[in-house]
Amino acid sequence: xxxxxxxxxxxxxxxxxxxxxxxxxxxxxxxxxxxxxxxxxxxxxxxxxxxxxxxxxxxxxxxxxxxxxxxxxxxxxxxxxxxxxxxxxxxxxxxxxxxxxxxxxxxxxxxxxxxxxxxxxxxxxxxxxxxxxxxxxxxxxxxxxxxxxxxxxxxxxxxxxxxxxxxxxxxxxxxxxxxxxxxxxxxxxxxxxxxxxxxxxxxxxxxxxxxxxxxxxxxxxxxxxxxxxxxxxxxxxxxxxxxxxxxxxxxxxxxxxxxxxxxxxxxxxxxxxxxxxxxxxxxxxxxxxxxxxx
Amino acid sequence: xxxxxxxxxxxxxxxxxxxxxxxxxxxxxxxxxxxxxxxxxxxxxxxxxxxxxxxxxxxxxxxxxxxxxxxxxxxxxxxxxxxxxxxxxxxxxxxxxxxxxxxxxxxxxxxxxxxxxxxxxxxxxxxxxxxxxxxxxxxxxxxxxxxxxxxxxxxxxxxxxxxxxxxxxxxxxxxxxxxxxxxxxxxxxxxxxxxxxxxxxxxxxxxxxxxxxxxxxxxxxxxxxxxxxxxxxxxxxxxxxxxxxxxxxxxxxxxxxxxxxxxxxxxxxxxxxxxxxxxxxxxxxxxxxxxxxxxxxxxxxxxxxxxxxxxxxxxxxxxxxxxxxxxxxxxxxxxxxxxxxxxxxxxxxxxxxxxxxxxxxxxxxxxxxxxxxxxxxxxxxxxxxxxxxxxxxxxxxxxxxxxxxxxxxxxxxxxxxxxxxxxxxxxxxxxxxxxxxxxxxxxxxxxxxxxxxxxxxxxxxxxxxxxxxxxxxxxxxxxxxxxxxxxxxxxxxxxxxxxxxxxxxxxxxxxxxxxxxxxxxxxxxxxxxxxxxxxxx
Numbered sequence: 001x002x003x004x005x006x007x008x009x010x011x012x013x014x015x016x017x018x019x020x021x022x023x024x025x026x027x028x029x030x031x032x033x034x035x036x037x038x039x040x041x042x043x044x045x046x047x048x049x050x051x052x053x054x055x056x057x058x059x060x061x062x063x064x065x066x067x068x069x070x071x072x073x074x075x076x077x078x079x080x081x082x083x084x085x086x087x088x089x090x091x092x093x094x095x096x097x098x099x100x101x102x103x104x105x106x107x108x109x110x111x112x113x114x115x116x117x118x119x120x121x122x123x124x125x126x127x128x129x130x131x132x133x134x135x136x137x138x139x140x141x142x143x144x145x146x147x148x149x150x151x152x153x154x155x156x157x158x159x160x161x162x163x164x165x166x167x168x169x170x171x172x173x174x175x176x177x178x179x180x181x182x183x184x185x186x187x188x189x190x191x192x193x194x195x196x197x198x199x200x201x202x203x204x205x206x207x208x209x210x211x212x213x214x215x216x217x218x219x220x221x222x223x224x225x226x227x228x229x230x231x232x233x234x235x236x237x238x239x240x241x242x243x244x245x246x247x248x249x250x251x252x253x254x255x256x257x258x259x260x261x262x263x264x265x266x267x268x269x270x271x272x273x274x275x276x277x278x279x280x281x282x283x284x285x286x287x288x289x290x291x292x293x294x
Numbered sequence: 295x296x297x298x299x300x301x302x303x304x305x306x307x308x309x310x311x312x313x314x315x316x317x318x319x320x321x322x323x324x325x326x327x328x329x330x331x332x333x334x335x336x337x338x339x340x341x342x343x344x345x346x347x348x349x350x351x352x353x354x355x356x357x358x359x360x361x362x363x364x365x366x367x368x369x370x371x372x373x374x375x376x377x378x379x380x381x382x383x384x385x386x387x388x389x390x391x392x393x394x395x396x397x398x399x400x401x402x403x404x405x406x407x408x409x410x411x412x413x414x415x416x417x418x419x420x421x422x423x424x425x426x427x428x429x430x431x432x433x434x435x436x437x438x439x440x441x442x443x444x445x446x447x448x449x450x451x452x453x454x455x456x457x458x459x460x461x462x463x464x465x466x467x468x469x470x471x472x473x474x475x476x477x478x479x480x481x482x483x484x485x486x487x488x489x490x491x492x493x494x495x496x497x498x499x500x501x502x503x504x505x506x507x508x509x510x511x512x513x514x515x516x517x518x519x520x521x522x523x524x525x526x527x528x529x530x531x532x533x534x535x536x537x538x539x540x541x542x543x544x545x546x547x548x549x550x551x552x553x554x555x556x557x558x559x560x561x562x563x564x565x566x567x568x569x570x571x572x573x574x575x576x577x578x579x580x581x582x583x584x585x586x587x588x589x590x591x592x593x594x595x596x597x598x599x600x601x602x603x604x605x606x607x608x609x610x611x612x613x614x615x616x617x618x619x620x621x622x623x624x625x626x627x628x629x630x631x632x633x634x635x636x637x638x639x640x641x642x643x644x645x646x647x648x649x650x651x652x653x654x655x656x657x658x659x660x661x662x663x664x665x666x667x668x669x670x671x672x673x674x675x676x677x678x679x680x681x682x683x684x685x686x687x688x689x690x691x692x693x694x695x696x697x698x699x700x701x702x703x704x705x706x707x708x709x710x711x712x713x714x715x716x717x718x719x720x721x722x723x724x725x726x727x728x729x730x731x732x733x734x735x736x737x738x739x740x741x742x743x744x745x746x747x748x749x750x751x752x753x754x755x756x757x758x759x760x761x762x763x764x765x766x767x768x769x770x771x772x773x774x775x776x777x778x779x780x781x782x783x784x785x786x787x788x789x790x791x792x793x794x795x796x797x798x799x800x801x802x803x804x805x806x807x808x809x810x811x812x813x814x815x816x817x818x819x820x821x822x823x824x825x826x827x828x829x830x831x
Binding site: 197 | 662670
């Protein structure tokens, strides 16, 4: 409320518009944003466009794209609508990507911040803990976790979050270590502010830019991880996902190419869009590091 | 005879800059064998002009019109390849920060030899020999050995000498020096100025020397150009400009230069505000299984006291430990030994809660006005957060913050803005307001005016003096600049390599220094003779 009261000043609008212009200067990022918005729209409208369950058999199996009206992407090995599967799969991919990223931020940011700010033995303990996770290949760990806890949307999200937080912790730790030596932090200590207040109100807001950029790329990685898990048959058996579609049709790739091709393109395009957005965010948030404009 | 003729040079800044032109239609000549000082405050366009001549303008900044005639050709119109051939060969440049201007991974000798290589001159063997000869000429100690060292192994002054050796390698007819001594200590600065003057004389080069410091101008210039907002406001011989300036701006700049005229020190009261005894801080770096750790005595048995309402100047060169002393007093750095009492309360043994209370009485003003304010916190909040944490109701603290902004000479409306909307001098005022918000009795000002232009510096010093009188503050004023210290302080303490070598009344230290080091420090202050001349006039 108080924010809204302050808003009429021109300066309040300046930074947002400014940010948008810097972001929009990167054409690739704009394209990425458009693609992502399209994917989000498909995910939201999936139940409207394809009210039936994507698991339902609607036609003869192995129908090629455009062979039968109403099935633009054909049917799969059991006669299910591929287009419907793609639309419902978009939901799963986005949910898994976003939620698991949020969870890994929730683990990585506090750990990294504490390690960086307090240093010494706290830092040592937390970083050894982090390294423990880093020494295990993330994908192998994710497989083990999902296998132990039974494949379900929850366990997949949890497994992805557990394997992807260490880089966040490392990044936040490095940012905090460099920020805590700044004079404004010393001034805050002299003003008698508590450690928690300094860390949360003074340091972390200044470390947000790289965290946001990293998060956007982590969503992409999470989508890939989920697809890989589903491909291996470790997906939630009740949910249609892109990785599952590719995995289920890999045996017929020579006879029915479209079954693995379209979900593959969907993954590629979505991940590419997220990477483009990440790069645009990086340009917009770190204007001084942005590649030189011509 | 003019070697370089600049005519109607205009450099366009990108949209969104604070003005349209960095340099707006300036013309001047650089004559053979002269040292032309280009003086101006930050943002006056002096460095942009030099960079345009060298063809080193940043992206998005471009020359809009004008010519720079050198050896019959217009430098600004030459293709990049031709510019490259001239750079380093016919026109050389040295920069402010020799550490960043040298390649950290290349030995000094290789970097000097590389200049010949870049221009395809001499055989590799001759290049190496010339590198050693050049190192000797610029006065690097043990030239045959030092060419094998890396930049980080040299001191700041030695690095600048190496840069000068590179610049001299091909006997250029013009040397452009962009604030080459600004990052150096005053004794080193004196040596480098001496070296540049000698080399200029020996090689008959023309030197374009960019500086903000009138002391340096007095020391080295033949002719002076004063720049402001991208225009030349005054041009003339050194004596004329320094002693009989015509333009108002030059007069104001000169008036703002801290002079040697020592103000009468206020009577020192006896009640001590701060007492420091046998303070000690040792840093141990490195040291592993096989390496011997390096031990630095940053503060070595330092004792002094500050009375209520007194300003003590703590003066020393970089690395003398003066900042460490300041930070030890409020335990931003934990001292290793000794005692610090603020108004009778021992600081070194306090626990966290006690320290928080005690710190309210001793606040700090920091050097870098850009790093000392959180870029994402509004001014009012930055000032009020201390009092709020100490229990003052929020509304009251915010109102107090606005009043304080007016106290330090800013508009109360500044409270709702972010730090990036303010200039360096304004930010320093905000930093002072933040310190005052805690109603301290002692202020530690760590190089508080060093990053500011001289006219702004004078204003901030005036503000500190005024506040001291109004609130009866004690101030520990840490600085590397003896003249600035003399403007504000009642007493001066001189530090060298972690030890306090001299302490006394300002007039005594200045007119009758006891310690050898203090004498050297005073002798090295640039322009010492000039201000002397002014005084007697």
